[in-house]
Amino acid sequence: MTRYRxxxxIEPRRGILDPQGKAVAGALHSLGFGDVVxxxxxRYLVLDTDAPDADTARATAARMCEQLLANPVTEDFHIATVEPA
Amino acid sequence: MTRYRxxxxIEPRRGILDPQGKAVAGALHSLGFGDVVxxxxxRYLVLDTDAPDADTARATAARMCEQLLANPVTEDFHIATVEPA
Known part of the structure; x- marks a missing residue:
């Protein structure tokens, strides 16, 4: 077993309203960042996990997203990187 | 001006307690993902913003993090990618 990071x-699915994003955009406009559209x-999660190889670590992380970490109705997830920790 | 994505x-600084992360780790253990350590x-933010070039878009995003998006005491931020939208 090797430790992988x-x-x-995890991001709101395109087409689904993101009220937190709208609030942040409004706050950025108020601060003078008017070019933000x-x-x-x-969410950005960093997991340290033990696995026999990187492919297994990636597949296990995807199952974690499906079962707990991401809301399958409103969110999309993407395993960005898998690296030895 | 070009539109950039x-x-x-933004992640909790290493060494600072992350209670949300601990709670997620506990829930993953309960679901049988015992190899998570x-x-x-x-947070993962995706901004669409207009800027004259990619370097300016990156520098502006860093200022947004310093002024609003990240907590300078407890969080580190990193501009992951800047791409034409």
Whole structure:
């Protein structure tokens, strides 16, 4: 078993309203960042996990997203990187 | 001006307690993912913004993090990617 560090992006599905993103965009406009046209706020998870190889670590992380980490109705997830920790 | 899509990672600074990450790790253990040793939960932001070039878009996003998006005491941010939208 090797320890891997898996980085995961979870973001609101395109087309689904993201009120937190709208609020952040409004706050950025108020601060003078008027060129911002859209903001979407998701989660960034970094997992340290033991696995026999990187492919297994990636597949296990995807199952974690399906079962717990991401909301399958409103969110998309993406395993960004899998690297030895 | 070109429209750029900027992806930002914001994560709890290493060494600072991350109670949300601990809770997620415990829940993963309960679901049978016993090989998980650590979880850190941060935010993943995707900004669409207009800028004259990619370097300016990146620098502006970093200022947004410093002024609003990241907590300078407890969080680190990293501009992950800057791509034409």
């Amino acid at each position: 898996v980085a995961i992006h 859209d903001v979407r706020v998701g | 900027v992806a930002i990672h 650590d979880v850190r939960v941060g």
